[in-house]
Amino acid sequence: MNAAAVPEASHPASELASGPASSKKGQILAWASWDWGSAAFNAIMTTFVFTVYLTSSAFGGEDAASAALGAALAVAGLAIALLAPVTGQRSDAGGRRKLWLGVNTAATAVLTALCFFVFPQPGFLLLGVCLIALANIxxxxxxxNYNAMLAQISTPKNIGKVSGFGWGMGYLGGIVALLLVLQLFVQPSFEWFGASTEESLNIRLVAIFSALWFFIFALPVLFAVPEVSVKKDSASLGFIASYKLLLRRIAAIYRTSPHTIYFLLSSAIFRDGLAAVFTFGGVIAAGTFGFELKEVIFFAIFGNVVAAVGAIIGGFLDDKIGPKAVIVLSLVGLLIAGTFILVLGNGNYVFFGTSWPAANTFWIFGLLLCLFVGPAQSSSRAFLARLAPDGESGELFGLYATTGRAVSFLAPTLFTLCITIAAPIVEEGGAQRWGILGIMVVLLAGLLVILPVKPPSKTQIAVVPDH
Known part of the structure; x- marks a missing residue:
């Protein structure tokens, strides 16, 4: 049978029409608590603290350690790309979405905690990169499974707001967790055993802190949100049969709703650009604009606050004007802010007799970048949740993860390529700024690809029988 196209007020037949329970504030708070907790893994383990420790000279040299980490994460990315759609599909079909959210969250927390045993010696490098890679998977x-739950705890009228609230909680949770880690472990404000730097005890204890933070704040959603119902006869599908079903469903989606496929492709491109804004933001702040480490940390904190505010505001706009409009406006805003950083980032200027340091340019327009990142991420998730047929959100978000992984090389490659091309042309030390152009190219490509995509109210997805 087919999910018929319907007006935006009601959307395709999906879990969004899930009755009064979907609007309960308690479920939304519990769901967003997972986002708050997961920030410890994203911000602390994979971005600012533990991977920095893992790629330090203590593990046999920064270059070799970085290459090992990169290779492990590449293998993890391949595994995610191959397995994510089927794992989502099977959790949907078997009525075990919440169960697998809990199992995978617990596995992530355990693997994170095991990073405590990664001592600062070259012989522990393999253990460290393997634990981080497995935890990423x-x-x-x-x-x-978490993203698929968005349709369960929201309605067509508030899905954008709920998605934005979740992203905002994630950003704010990352700030609080980072501040605690800085005060307790990295730059402790008082003496205690966890402040000891002997054998990097303080950094290894960060892994225990991150695991507990994630696990504790992930618990509410497992109690507050009900499990999805079992799809008749679907749970009996074998693993190979699941892939065959997946291929049939992708073909059916392309036949009946090609714009869903176009959205998956466009979102994969611009999400890679969004990720690069945070990945390379600190690098550009330090290398191009001369920020000290302390200033980079302060900028990261302010940037996360601004991104959280942007995500929440974008969520309200999403419900008013639709997710596609929010995404397009956000990408345009990102391109404008990036252009100012690129053009004004090559020196100090004088405006109306007042000196304008280049650092001010980054503070203003860098924070504007953060403001637009949040709404684009939030509305991208809400866009897909509006499209998912009843009981198939997990599979569709699995494809969302797969397409994202498939193009995750774009922004880093273009960032590096632009710097390489600029190096022999510009003055020494000025090439890094041109890496911004590579990120902007990716964002522009995502914008151009999403422009012809029809919004959720004008799409329909075929529901393919499991047998």
């Missing part, structure tokens, strides 16, 4: 699998 389980974290992404948990994210598929």
């Amino acid at each position: 389980f974290f992404e699998f948990a994210g598929v």
Whole structure:
């Protein structure tokens, strides 16, 4: 049978029409608590603290350690790309979405805690990169089920707001967790055993802190949100049969709703650009604009606050003007802010007799970048949740993860390529700024691809029988 096209007020037949329970504030708070907790893994373990420790000279040299980490994460990315859609599909079909969210979250927390045993010696490098890579796999699998729950706890009228609230909680949770880690472990404000730097005890204890933070704040959603119902006869599908069903469903989606496929492709491109804004933001702040480490940390904190505010505001706009409009406006805003950083980032200027340091340019327009990142991420998730047929959100968000992984090389490659091309042309030390152009190219490509995509109210997805 087919999910018929319907007006935006009601959307395709999906879990959004899930009755009064979907609007309960308690479920939304419990769901967003997972986002708050997961920020410890994203911000602390994979971005600012533990991977920095893992790629330090203590593990046999920064270059070799970085290459090992990159290779492990590449393998993890391949595993996620291959397995995410089927794991989402099977959790949908078997009525075990919440169960697998809990299992994958617990696995991520355990693997994170085991990073405590990664001592600062070259012989522990393999253990460290393997633990981080495995944790990434389980974290992404948990994210598929978590994102699929958005349709369960929201309605067509508030789905954008709920998605934005979740992203905002994630950003704010990352700030609080980072501040605690800085005060307790990295730059402790008082003496205690966890402040000891002997054998990097303080950094290894960060892994225990992150695991507990994630696990504790993930618990509410497992109690507050009900499990999805079992799809008749679907749970009996074998693993190979699940892939065959997946291929049939992708073909059916392309036949009946090609714009869903176009959205998956366009969102994969611009989400890679969004990720690069945070990935390379600190690098550009330090290398191009001369920020000290303390200033980079302060900027990261302010940037996360602004991104959280942007995500929440974008969520309200999403419900008013639709997710596609929010995404397009956000991408345009990102391109404008990036252009100012690129053009004004090559020196100090004088405006109306007043000196304008280049650092001010980054503070203003860098924070504007953060403001637009949140709404684009939030509305991208809400866009897909509006499209998912009843009981198939997990599978669709699995495809969302797969397409994202498939193009995750774009922004880093273009960032590096632009710097390489600029190096022999510009003055020494000025090439890094041109890496911004590579990120902007990716964002522009995502914008151009999403422009012809029809919004959720004008799409329909075929529901393919399991047998």
